Amino acid sequence: MSTATFLQAKVGGLPKPFWALWTGTLVNRLGTMVLPFTGVYLTQARGLSLGAAGLVMAVFGAGSLASQLLAGVLADRIGRRATLAGSMLATAATMLALGFSTTLPAIMASMFVLGLVVDAYRPASNAxxxxxxxxxxxxxxxxxxxxxxxxxxxxxxxxxxxxxQQGFALLFWIDAISSVVFAVLVWRAVPETKPEVAEQEGGFGVVLRDRVMVAFTLVILGNALVYLQTVTMLPVAMAKVMGLGEFGLAMALNGVLIVVVQPLVSDWLGRRDLSLTFALGVAVMGGGFALTAFVSSPVWLAATIAVWTIGEIVTAGIAGTIVAALAPAHLRGRYSGLFGFAWSLASVLAPLVGSRLLDVGPKTLWFSIGGIGLVSAVGMVALAPAIRRRAALNES
Structure with a gap:
């Protein structure tokens, strides 16, 4: 196979507006520099106590919980493009407001709004x-x-x-500018695809009465509880086994494998049965985390990371495809919003559940997380026939 043919198979055949959305997403994520260091910013740059910083992050989480549901409704009512561009402009403004906030009430207000808007683009993007x-x-x-x-x-x-290390002010400006670039790019290069107003019937009640979608959302919640241990309890647990530098080096393998492997296999995986492929990925991911119970060195940690990263690669792109297959065209924003809500809820539950399990012991934590992954995979297998029927019905 020639290089041109290979590239065509991997990235060809997709419409130009999709590539505008893809480019905007990449630019926006390149500029995501504030959120990973929010805790450090609050305690060091603003001098908040750990308790106050925790309260601020909880307020952010509350905004995030409401974000996906609200954005899903907006994507269906006012349009995908308007919701995405508007949320990015709001994110830019809120980032700058947070960067200039010096009092606790102002910081809390900014963080709540940031929770509402920073990921509000996702339901619109998925739709x-x-x-x-x-x-x-x-x-x-x-x-x-x-x-x-x-x-x-x-x-x-x-x-x-x-x-x-040079100061936090520049991070807020970079984050804001990248959000504006995303908004402008989508507004200029992506057409509005919202169905006609006459088709706008129902709301979240329709989504919640869809048993297949609700069951799939529970599977996603389980998958998210497993995956989010990477940023919650995994660093805490590994700090007792190795240095943070060694942990960071091992974790870099996750990013390397995704960047190198995922584009090579996504088209092949997309031709397999969606539900069974997703179930396999969730099971592998859960197995990788269960193996973490036996980690005693950076090398063994890297081995477990490789396992659950394979699971992550297998599931990449499949969940969004299943949501699109389940959703009526005029409710794609709401269905994507419920999907995003599962991840937001998991971001709140993962540290709460994980910390209590880790208090009992590392093996309790990792075997329990592996068990959640296995149960989610079994649930996905059980849903497979219903998802296939719905996909065939919506495509006919």
């Missing part, structure tokens, strides 16, 4: 992909967006860590 891309190409399209988010975040976090 846009479903609107723009044919069902056969959606796994590849969602996978490429996943790849852009991970690549941009890895570079942004690395750059943000270095720039934070």
């Amino acid at each position: 846009l992909v479903a609107d723009l891309v044919s069902p056969a190409e959606r796994p590849r399209a969602y996978g490429l967006l996943f790849w852009a988010i991970n690549l941009g975040y890895a570079v942004g976090m690395t750059g943000g860590g270095w720039l934070a």
